Amino acid sequence: MGGKTKTPITAGNIILFAVTLVIAIIFAFPIFFNIMSAFKSNGEIMRDAIAFPSGFYIDSFKYLLTKTEYPKAMLNSAILTVGSIAAMVVVIPMAAYAIERTNKRWTNAVYIFFLFGMMVPFQVYMIPLFKQLNMMGLFGNLLGPIFIYIAGSVGFGVLLYTSFLKGVPREIEESAEIDGCTRIGIFWRIVFPLLGPVTASMVVLQGLGIWNDFLMPMLVLPSGQTKTMIVELFYYVGEFSSRWDMIFAGTTMSLVPVLIAFLSLQKYFVKGVSSGAIKG
Amino acid sequence: MNAAAMGKRKKQWWRSYAIWFILPAFILYSLFVMLPTFSSIYLSFTSWDGISENIRYIGLDNFKEIWESPRVHNALKNTIIVAVALVLLENVVALLLAILVDQVRWLRNLFRSIFYFPVLMSGIIMGFIWMIILNYNFGVVNQLLDTLGIGALKADWLGDPDFALLSIILSTVWKASGYYMIIYLAGLQGIPQELLEAASIDGAGKWKQFWHVTFPLLAGATTVCVMLSMINSLKLFDQIAVMTNGGPGFATETLTYIIYRVAFGEGRQGFGTALAIVLFILILIISLVQIRVLRKREVQM
Secondary structure: OOOOOOOOOOHHHHHHHHHHHHHHHHHHHHHHHHHHHHOOOHHHHHHOOOOOOOOOOOHHHHHHHHHOOHHHHHHHHHHHHHHHHHHHHHHHHHHHHHHHHHOOHHHHHHHHHHHHHHHOOHHHHHHHHHHHHHHHOOOOOOHHHHHHHHHHHHHHHHHHHHHHHOOOOOHHHHHHHHOOOOHHHHHHHHHHHHOHHHHHHHHHHHHHHHHHOOHHHHHHOOOHHHOOHHHHHHHHHHHOOOOHHHHHHHHHHHHHHHHHHHHHOHHHHHHHHHHHOOOO | OHHHHHHHHHHHHHHHHHHHHHHHHHHHHHHHHHHHHHHHHHHOOEOOOOOOOOOOEOOOHHHHHHHHOHHHHHHHHHHHHHHHHHHHHHHHHHHHHHHHHHHOOOOHHHHHHHHHHHHHOOHHHHHHHHHHHOOOOOOHHHHHHHHOOOHHHOOOOOOOHHHHHHHHHHHHHHHHHHHHHHHHHHHHHOOOHHHHHHHHHOOOOHHHHHHHHHHHHOHHHHHHHHHHHHHHHHOOOHHHHHHOOOOOOOOOOOHHHHHHHHHHHOOOHHHHHHHHHHHHHHHHHHHHHHHHHHHHHHHHO
16 A cells, blocks of 8 residues: 555556646646746737747846846845744744743733734734834834734744643753753753754744735835835736736746745645644 | 742742743734734724724624625625635545545655645735636636637636636635645554554455545544634635735625725725624634534543
8 A cells, every 4th residue: 555565566556646647737737837937928928828938038037126126025025034033933932931831820821811812813903003003103114014923923833832842851951050050041052952843843834924924014014115025916916917927927036935945844844734733 | 948938939030030031922912913902892893994083982883784784794605605615625635635645656745745835825926826827818727628629618717706706716725725635644644554454354445444444533634624724714815815806896805805905995994893803703713613622532532
């Protein structure tokens, strides 16, 4: 049954493979279609959507990179993703550590309070948040979304880290404490390195979510210098409604980093899913 | 006594570090999640337009309007259609893909990656690609139907109210199934091989083995996937924004989409928050049911 045993190839094996292959082709087609179309001129796309590109047409890439704000938007997306993730990885494990190790009534109350946030979808609080950012002077500022991303992942992140911390023995921390280490030192030098697997799935899962996010950045970074790549692309769909080549070039450029990250960190992506499965 | 006093001093010391460790997360979470959530509850009883300074309290009028408005009913109906269709289709497709990947003899990892990759795409990009694939004049689907000589089946997949929601549902199945596939795959790989062998010795065919051994043992994965796909389907937004913008007319407006349109397109933020509260209650109920079901299962095991 399993493919690893050296049993002779049966007709069943071949049929199953053929079926899987056909489904895989259907699944891969839209992505293939996107990348292929990015190298076709607009006329070519309109004439025959399925045909292969006749040459290696890269004018739409050139145009996007030199004549539009697309490079700026790519940079904004990168800053937003890296900045939020870096802050999350500092703020959330520390809180989770204090909650798990203290384990008193007040920390348990904080824990429940944090978990409650997992049930609140963004749409529920986005309307007042919009006004609130305006009042705080964070509207149209990349710092606003960074705060919102950290805040939004506290519930899920604390849950992940605390459940992992339950399996981390306290003995090392206790002996370090006797040796006169400070709490901060104990946490960053001893505990944090042990949390690697959780941090990896957090980084992968949340990083992808932020890179791909649309609604929040569109609302709070709507125009000008701070637009993210996905928001920029969304506006192109309206703006360049007849210039599909341009949009295909843009979507291809935004997919490339995701593809690279996926191919190099596949293990963490798959693990991230199973840890994400407990997210409500 | 000495030990007790030491314990007390130690407790005080623990306490102070814990506060400082928790504080940053606590402040950000309170300020950017809880505060606006409570503002939402308050605003849902007002007729605020999002701009004016004075916010007028109107009691339950917003909720009364939700109860009576045909447009909201339509959005709720669409939300339910989307949720039911997505839960069924995504889980069936995901389970099928998981079985294929688990059983196929060659290129297993490649297949898994191909089925999983759409999960990693932004809903905006995925929506745009499908918008063009489904385009009436230049799209791949209609071109394919023409080539096959069944041009009569051609349709304006996103412009026709009869097909627009279906198109969004099917393209979302394409995007999301890979996620649940990974969860089912983990479940399949956790099934002891001896059980299946025993069943096959007892004369059970492949189909019987699946129904009587594999499927019941996947119950845990199924519960998780059904709940997750339901909550995710309620949050569906990006695809609708780029593919149809809720149209044609209101044909693809769901609860999440109507909140956005009413609040930011029509300047009715009070009404928008009231709709958001309805969405919240819906998600809360599903989450609570989920927790109960999962707990029950834990007890049984």
